[in-house]
Amino acid sequence: MPADENDVSIPQDAMAAADRGNVIEAIRIVREATGFGLVESKEAVEAYLQETQIVHPGDGSVEIPMDAVVALHQGRLIDAIRFTRERNSLGLMQAKEALEGYLAANPIVNQQFRAAVAERRSRLLRNVVALLLAGALVLGYVFFSGGTPE
Numbered sequence: 001m002p003a004d005e006n007d008v009s010i011p012q013d014a015m016a017a018a019d020r021g022n023v024i025e026a027i028r029i030v031r032e033a034t035g036f037g038l039v040e041s042k043e044a045v046e047a048y049l050q051e052t053q054i055v056h057p058g059d060g061s062v063e064i065p066m067d068a069v070v071a072l073h074q075g076r077l078i079d080a081i082r083f084t085r086e087r088n089s090l091g092l093m094q095a096k097e098a099l100e101g102y103l104a105a106n107p108i109v110n111q112q113f114r115a116a117v118a119e120r121r122s123r124l125l126r127n128v129v130a131l132l133l134a135g136a137l138v139l140g141y142v143f144f145s146g147g148t149p150e
Contacts, residue, residue: 010026010030010033010034010044010045010048011030011034013027013029013033014026014027014029014030014033014045015048015049017029018049019110020108020109021069021072021073021106021108021109022073022112023045023049023066023070024070024071024073025071026045026048026116027041027042027045028041030044030045030079036148042066045066045150046065046066049064049066049069060095062084062088062090062095062098063087063088064084064098064099064102064145065086065087066081067079067080067083068080068081068083068084068087068099069109070103071083072099072103072109072111072112072113073109073113073116074116075113075115075116075117075118075119075120076116077099077113078116080099081095081096081099082095084098084099
């Protein structure tokens, strides 16, 4: 059963989760409460968010699309900027400023964004260290084995 885009009636728990910026949790709650599939639940939460989450970055209003909110939740600022630019036909700086305004107006989402960015950086650092160690092991093997078979 597809979600009607004009009907933003989702469970209160899902609204609260979406308002906190926890979009994935909101979609899960909608799926469990309504029996909707993933796509229908995403559309229902997106419709709710489109009704409630509009940022006013100064001289006009900019709609922050659900894809951008999810990207922010995952620490992917560049993707969030791209989604916002596409939805609103904005320039790069305008979309970035709109998202910065959104993060400033939503401290919980901002906290989740910063935590996700920190996690992504930590994961990248671990991967770089693992790669360097693997390279050092290969070089050590080549160096200590004499480099040529006897």
